[in-house]
Amino acid sequence: KALAERNARVGEPPEPGGRPEPGPRGFVPQKEIVYNKLLPYAERLDAESDLQLAQIKCNLGRAVQLQELWPGGLFWTRKLSTYIRLYGRKFSKEDHVLFIKLLYELVSIPKLEISMMQGFARLLINLLKKKELLSRDDLELPWRPLYDMVERILYSKTEHLGLNWFPNSVENILKTLVKSCRPYFPADATAEMLEEWRPLMCPFDVTMQKAITYFEIFLPTSLPPELHHKGFKLWFDELIGLWVSVQNLPQWEGQLVNLFARLATDNIGYIDWDPYVPKIFTRILRSLNLPVGSSQVLVPRFLTNAYDIGHAVIWITAMMGGPSKLVQKHLAGLFNSITSFYHPSNNGRWLNKLMKLLQRLPNSIVRRLHRERYKKPSWLTPVPDSHKLTDQDVTDFVQCIIQPVLLAMFSKTGSLEAAQALQNLALMRPELVIPPVLERTYPALETLTEPHQLTATLSCVIGVARSLVSGGRWFPEGPTHMLPLLMRALPGVDPNDFSKCMITFQFIATFSTLVPLVDCSSVLQERNDLTEVERELCSATAEFEDFVLQFMDRCFGLIESSTLEQTREETETEKMTHLESLVELGLSSTFSTILTQCSKEIFMVALQKVFNFSTSHIFETRVAGRMVADMCRAAVKCCPEESLKLFVPHCCSVITQLTMNDDVLNDEELDKELLWNLQLLSEITRVDGRKLLLYREQLVKILQRTLHLTCKQGYTLSCNLLHHLLRSTTLIYPTEYCSVPGGFDKPPSEYFPIKDWGKPGDLWNLGIQWHVPSLEEVSFAFYLLDSFLQPELIKLQHCGDGKLEMSRDDILQSLTIVHNCLIGSGNLLPPLKGEPVTNLVPSMVSLEETKLYTGLEYGISKYFNQNPFPSPIIDHILDNSEDDTKSLFLIIKIIGDLLQFQGSHKHEFDSRWKSFNLVKKSMENRLHGKKQHIRALLIDRVMLQHELRTLTVEGCEYKKIHQDMIRDLLRLSTSSYSQVRNKAQQTFFAALGAYNFCCRDIIPLVLEFLRPDRQDVTQQQFKGALYCLLGNHSGVCLANLHDWDCIVQTWPAIVSSGLSQAMSLEKPSIVRLFDDLAEKIHRQYETIGLDFTIPKSCVEIAELLQQSKNPSINQILLSPEKIKEGIKRQQEKNADALRNYENLVDTLLDGSDLALTWLKTESISPLSRASNQLSDLNFFYNCMAISAVAGILKQLKRTHKKLTINPCEISGYPKPTQIIAGDRPDNHWLHYDSKTLPRTKKEWDSSCFVEKTHWGYYTWPKNMVVYAGVEEQPKLGRSREDMTEAEQIIFDHFSDPKFVEQLITFLSLEDRKGKDKFNPRRFCLFKGIFRNFDDAFLPVLKPHLERLVADSHESTQRCVAEIIAGLIRGSKHWTFEKVEKLWELLCPLLRTALSNITVETYNDWGACIATSCESRDPRKLHWLFELLLESPLSGEGGSFVDACRLYVLQGGLAQQEWRVPELLHRLLKYLEPKLTQVYKNVRERIGSVLTYIFMIDVSLPNTAPTTSPHVPEFTARILEKLKPLMDVDEEIQNHVMEENGIGEEDERTQGIKLLKTILKWLMASAGRSFSTAVTEQLQLLPLFFKVSTALSFISHSQTARSSSWHARYTILTYLQTMVFYNLFIFLNNEDAVKDIRWLVISLLEDEQLEVREMAATTLSGLLQCNFLTMDSPMQIHFEQLCKTKLPKKRKRDPGSVGDTIPSAELVKRHAGVLGLGACVLSSPYDVPTWMPQLLMNLSAHLNDPQPIEMTVKKTLSNFRRTHHDNWQEHKQQFTDDQLLVLTDLLVSPCYYA
Secondary structure, three states: OHHHHHHHHHOOOOOOOOOOOOOOOOOOOOEEOHHHHHOOOHHHHHHHHHHHHHHHHHHHHHHHHOOOHHHHHHHHHHHHHHHHHHHEEOOOHHHHHHHHHHHHHHHOOOOOOHHHHHHHHHHHHHHHOOHHHOOOOOOOOOOHHHHHHHHHHHOOOOHHHOOOOOOOOHHHHHHHHHHHHHHHOOOOHHHHHHHHHHHHOOOOOOHHHHHHHHHHHHOOOOOOHHHHHHOHHHOHHHHHHHHHHOOOOOHHHHHHHHHHHHHHHHOOOOOOOHHHHHHHHHHHHHHOOOOEOOOOEOOOOOHHHOOOHHHHHHHHHHHOOOOOOHHHHHHHHHHHHHHHHHOOOOOOOOHHHHHHHHHHHHHHHHHHHHHHHOOOOOOOOOOOHHHOOOHHHHHHHHHHHHHHHHHHOOOOOOOHHHHHHHHHHHHHOHHHHHHHHHHHHHHHHHOOOOHHHHHHHHHHHHHHHHHHHHOOOOOOOHHHHHHHHHHHHHHHOOOOOHHHHHHHHHHHHHHHHHOOEOOOOOHHHHOOOOOHHHHHHHHHHHHHHHHHHHHHHHHHHHHHHOOHHHHOOOOOOOOOOHHHHHHHHHHHHHHHHHHHHEOHHHHHHHHHHHHHHHHHOOOOOOOHHHHHHHHHHHHHHHOHHHHHHHHHHHHHHHHHHHOOOHHHHHOOOOOHHHHHHHHHHHHHOOOOHHHHHHHHHHHHHHHHHHOOOOOHHHHHHHHHHHHHHHHHHHOOEEOOOOOOOOOOOOOOOOOOHHHHOOOOOOHHHOOOOEEOOOHHHHHHHHHHHHHHHHHHHHHHHHHHHOOOOOOHHHHHHHHHHHHHHHHHOOOOOOOOOOOEOOOOOOOOOOOOOOOOOOOOOOOOOOOOOOOOOHHHHHHHHHHHOOOOHHHHHHHHHHHHHHHHOOOOOHHHHHHHHHHHHHHHHHHOOOOOOOOOOOHHHHHHHHHHHHHHHHHOOOOEOOEHHHHHHHHHHHHHHOOOOHHHHHHHHHHHHHHHHHEOOHHHHHHHHHHHOOOOOOOOOOHHHHHHHHHHHHOOOOOOOHHHOOOHHHHHHHHHHHHHHHHOOOOOOOOHHHHHHHHHHHHHHHHHOOOOOOOOOOOHHHHHHHHHHHHOOOOOOOOOOOOHHHHHHHHHHHHHHHHHHHHHHHHHHHHHHHHOOHHHHHOOHHHHOOOOOOHHHHHOHHHOOOHHHHHHHHHHHHHHOOOOOEEEEOHHHHHOOOOOOOOOEOOOHHHHHHOOOHHHOOOOHHHHHHOOOOOOOOOOOOOOOOOEEEEOOHHHOOOOOOOHHHOOHHHHHHHHHHHOHHHHHHHHHHHOOOOOOOOOOOOHHHHHHHHHHHHHHHHHHHHHHHHHHHHHHHOOOHHHHHHHHHHHHHHHHHHHHOOHHHHHHHHHHHHHHHHHHHHOOOOOOHHHHHHHHHHHHOOOOHHHHHHHHHHHHOOOOOOOOHHHHHHHHHHHHHHHHHHHHHHOHHHHHHHHHHHHHHHHOOOHHHHHHHHHHHHHHHOOOOOOOOEOOOOOOOHHHHHHHHHHHHHHHHHOOOOOOOOOOOOOOOOOOOHHHHHHHHHHHHHHHHHHHHHHOOOOOOHHHHOOHHHHOOOOOOOOOHHHHHHHHOOOHHHHHHHHHHHHHHHHHOHHHHHOOHHHHHHHHHHHHHHOOOOOHHHHHHHHHHHHHHHHOOOOOOOHHHHHHHHHHHOOOOOOOOOOOOOOOOOOOOOHHHHHHHHHHHHHHHHHHOOOOOOOOOHHHHHHHHHOOOOOOOOHHHHHHHHHHHHHHHHOOOHHHHHOOOOHHHHHHHHHHHOOOOOOO
16 A cells, blocks of 8 residues: 555656665765665565664774774674665665775685685675666776686696695686676776787797686776777777687687677677677687588587687677668578488487577577667767667577478477577567477377377467567467467377476466466357457357366376375375476366456356365375375465355364364374365365355364374375464465456456557556455454463473473374464564573674564563573484484474574575576566566565565574574484484574674583593484584585684594594594595685784775764764774784694694505695604605695795896887787897807806796787896705704605615506606605705615616606606706706716607606796706707617607607797607608607697787798698699509518608608697698698688699599598588688589589589589579579480490499489489488479389489488488478379389289
8 A cells, every 4th residue: 555655656667777866864875775665564574674783884994994804894794785685776876885895896806715714705796796787987996806816816826736625616706706896997907908918929829818718807808999909999999819820729728719709799880890799600610510511520529619609699789780780690690501400300410509599599689789878878888879780780690590490390409599599589489380380289289199299389388478479560460379379289188298288387377377277258149349359259268168177187197196095006105296296286276276366156067076076085184185285275366255155064064073072182093084184174275264264163173183193194184284373373474366457257248358458567556465464363363372281391391301291192283283373473483582692702793683673572481582492302312212213303493483484484495496497488578677577476576575684683692592402403413314314404504604603612512522522422423423513515524614613623623532432433424424524524624714914905995884874873973992992803813823833733743644545635734834843753654734735835935036127128129019929139149059058157157048938929918027036036055054943854855865765666656557647746846846846865876766766667668757857847947967967967867768668658757858848947957958859869779669669759848838849840850751650650650740730820819920930831842742742643542551561662752751741740739730731731632532611612622633532532521521511601602602512512513422422412402402402403403403404325245344433324314313312312301392303304204213312212211211200291392293292112023013
């Protein structure tokens, strides 16, 4: 009512989210949740939310100023996110900006604990979510703090050593955070970002990936047009150029696509995409990875690198529209070429992508239309009018996509995607979409044999239902289809086919929600102003009554066939099976929907029918009974008064009669009729409470008679009745869900229902009828509680005290009654009172709980507060009858509900929220948006909002009474029956989550059970306690709270519990538990912070926040003393954390002797250099220790001084003006140059070494840093006295020869034979040792190294490789003398190693050398490179050693990328004469080395020609050598020669070997390099099969004449793939299309049969993907060829062999037949108009000589195979005569005729 008055006052109802004038509240909320205004207690909410907001602002500000991140800061940020959940963004713009700035500062505190960072980040994302609310003028956020954070966390330098642990979710959170902040980056951010990340763009290096990732997530694209010159124009040409020139899908190409898609969407109309369109579509088509051509080429390219379909779709959508229709043309082409893949007979792993494409495209177009036509304009750049989508654009789009969607309806993966696509398409163009869907639906409803077809079409019709029913101007005849569809769907309610039944229910429910089922046929006489369609509808509505009654008959049939007696034997379960419960749900919801939507007349008929059915039969109460009771409940809910009049008196009288006799009360088995009536009564009381008050006397009588029946089934039903009575009278809920407010009971003259078909609810006039408990109802509820709950509580208490004996069954009955009363009146009973438990956590900020008003003032709390309810009875049961598990289960439920229940359960709420979202999705109108849902859905949403308020119990105060209950739960969690323990633990975890800090109180109690010195702990208690620590998957894990105080207690306890006498390793369950605990601690543990300091900038914002007005509470600002105290506390807290941390490490190390079995890294992860405990090295033999020590060494690393240099001064060249990548004069000094290598100390010290490989390739970084000279670095060669304590310990161990010997022995043991690989952790250990202690340990290690190198065992070789790699990388900062000595030692070692290399070890040595060269200046390693290049192919040691040497060399050079052109030239020169190597393995390795040599020669935009070897020159030299092969015109056979042929081989054989090496190189480089083959490489092709890419069509004609038919055959297979994968590029070049067409048609007349057949296959493929079209010249050409006369057969001599060469005429004739066959096969799934005639022409050739006859037969059998499924439809295309001929041909002749 208040609402109506308010609207009347304002005149026009405010738009949702519109701005009402600021009232007395003094601020305009940004955007609040509109549904709150519709709650029955809406008028109280403003005051409530203002108070909460003021508290949040005040306390959050205080917490931050007092430096109290935890608990204060975290507690109040949580409150803020709850506030947003409850009220939306209900605060002023100023506050909004302050909240964002404060959280932005908090998130970017560098040393913040990860879990806190994630909490803050989630809230910040939520605050930034609606970007319309804040424009760029309101808010500006710097980008660097985010960049530093991403760099620190995603590219962490220490995580791999186990020094930091980050949770898996952190990556997504960070990326979303950046995405949310992006629109607010300052205008100059783009330029700064480019300067920062361009230097990383070195395409050979992993940093390229990093650079593009950063670009993709950070670059802002939503700048306003006047700032575009500071935005994308700075980088667009550069990056799109890069994208166009890259061919091979490196990882980062997909990320570029994501960036372009985003750019296109944000700037529709400001970028001209036309030049790139063919390329874009070609790439998208390629990335679908479709199988193509006769050889089914599937691009394997590890499918991860393909484009993300979602982004590709966004990109296409954003490019559509505008003056040029290019994109639409290409899109149509795309769908034309892939339509046939959608046919249901095709299946493969590519199908998911295709389906996703179909589903996403229409969705994306609808979103764009919404943005252009319906969305409220905001500060974001609008689409210019010239580029908006026109109606014509939309029509074209729908037409090009509808065909594939209709095919996809019947796909093997299900029809979900198609249904979603159709829903969106029907919003745009119902007249194009709905008729074809209906055409498929009607036949499907008729057939009985194809259920899949039925379910698929029905789910699609459900998708378009709303567009169908509302008709509209495009499709006015839509609604007329509704009744026929409903009537025909009825047979689907079928007890034998479950899925059909469910989809039919959904179908009927969907349509009846949309349409009022009112008979309007009488209107026809009264009004004459109706349109044709309306008249038709009016007369049709007379069938509604019929429909409802038939539906009910069907349901009764379904129920009768699923009674318990019919479906199972006596012995089986009595519960409903899962399927039955689903059917029950479907049935009851559909039935209640239908009755809600009925007119009063139809309803009365239906009610009578249900009543008769339910009272004339007696049902069992398990399955059928539940279904019938549900139907009755649905009826009663719709019209309570009429229905209750029928049902209540009937049931009551039956029950009273049957219980007249007192014997019944004690019967174990009750009469079925009694049970059925009780069940019916308990269900029909779930209605509007006010209507029940009339019958209260009768109902109370029944309860008094039946609550204490002995039979369990009986009293359970009676308890249900009690429960439902209480709920109906005390809860708040809407009483009707009709699709029009006010129902349909008006005379047709005033109200014309047909106008309301498919009408959305109107948010501002919803007119919800709420049930709010009246005083009368509340007093009735209390009367019920007094009469039934109070006596039971007293009984139970007496029983617990021992004053009263109760049998087990009595206890169970009492508890059942208590439980039902409790969940019936949860809304009414006040929260438990009691003393709070204090001093758990010190805090200077108030942590009070917030109370939400949920519509009721609480009643008196006399039930659970006075007497200690559960404890005594638990004692009683545990002492006397511990096996009474049923009672214990109930007690656990009761405790759980006492702690948390407020009228609805969390899990029920979650599932309702889920199903609400599903229904919303299936019926929403995305085009117009603005919450245009159906009324029932909107009411549901308001109800969910109310429930959300009742469920919000975060941060409750923890009181004594809660403490007792949680302790009871803990007792039950450690009792002896595992099921009881399990249930109790689940409730225990839920309770822990709800109360503030109660974990601190509970942990010591749990740990009691684990003390090793206790003798009285049973195994069950021990296990229970461990489970309590483990936690469940979603809740709190006590073993792992993010808090030092707790971990200091729990971890040592877990470790020492291994000594408890209850711990027995024989029990596998206990061993498993320990494993799980260790695993969980290991997996969930994230580094816990030690430093909680809050920076200055953050405190300033907090002050502003605390002072902000509107709303505010009067609270004094903080005094400086307070703030000082805060800072002091905070420093104490940091010190505490550190102390706790060190204690923890100590205790764990003491315990580690016992706990060796499952020690994990955390125990020694040296978060704060507490490594002085390492003296205890007895666990060094554990692998974990290796990474631990490596981590410690990393932390002991001394910092090295760095200098800034100017690269241009070193090179003497100025900085290039525009961007040019690659080898430039100014980066030449980085190259390896043997003339200027640092061979003396002086040269070494004066050289400027740049370690990172990518610096300088693309551009120089703004601030280039290198290491300072040796003098300024920390001192090397220190004596033991100079070291810290921790370093001394390590120093002593590694100088001790015995220890080193043991260690080496351990490291060279075999772990898993054949599985061991080069281990990076061990490498890190040695790298650390040599880095921190330079060459101190070399003397001790030297003999070991020499021994190991000579031993050719796999494991010893691996060990020495790890040590050597560590040595080389660790020597980074050694002086020249030390390095020189090192290489004198290493060179002989490496020579020995390389000559001893074996199959098992060559991978390890490759890894060793590659690791050593990674990120090192090549000039520092010149000894190594010279050694490797000495003579790789010496031939000593056989071919294998040669191949391995090359492999190792390749590893080293590949790491150096572009900085060693000289070495690459030397290597190439050395290899070129050896290309004809005898040995196959060496040849293949050379091929792959060539790839790396030429990899640097890339053709990317803005790249200078490289100084590394060039492909063209090399290729020219090769072609010379291949001359002998070119001249000979014969097949190149794969000669099998004696590999070591004696004597000199002829030129030709040499040539063939050379060719094999080159082929190997081309194959390898095709997969590795970025761009396609270079023109010179193409000149090699005539040798392979003489064909080229689209670049040179000349060679096509050459090949067509080529004498080798294999070449001609191969061309065709190549053509199939090449054309498909470059489809759009070809289609834009008409000459190319003509050439291909000419080529294929001329090859049809080839003299070689195989070539002709392949040409026909190719032709049909090209026709099928619409590359060529089937036009009349082509058809005439083939028909002419067919008519070629064949020469007469000559009589042959009986002995002579027939002439093998076919005559020219035969070839021509065969060509014609093949051509016609290709045309027929090119449309496998339909029959175009020209097809029948072609088939007739073909059949004429059935008796021609072979191979023609064979071809005709094949074609016909294929035709039959592909058209068999839908033959009934296809038949229509043929005339009768043609059909006769066809049937003759297709049916195989009878053998007996």
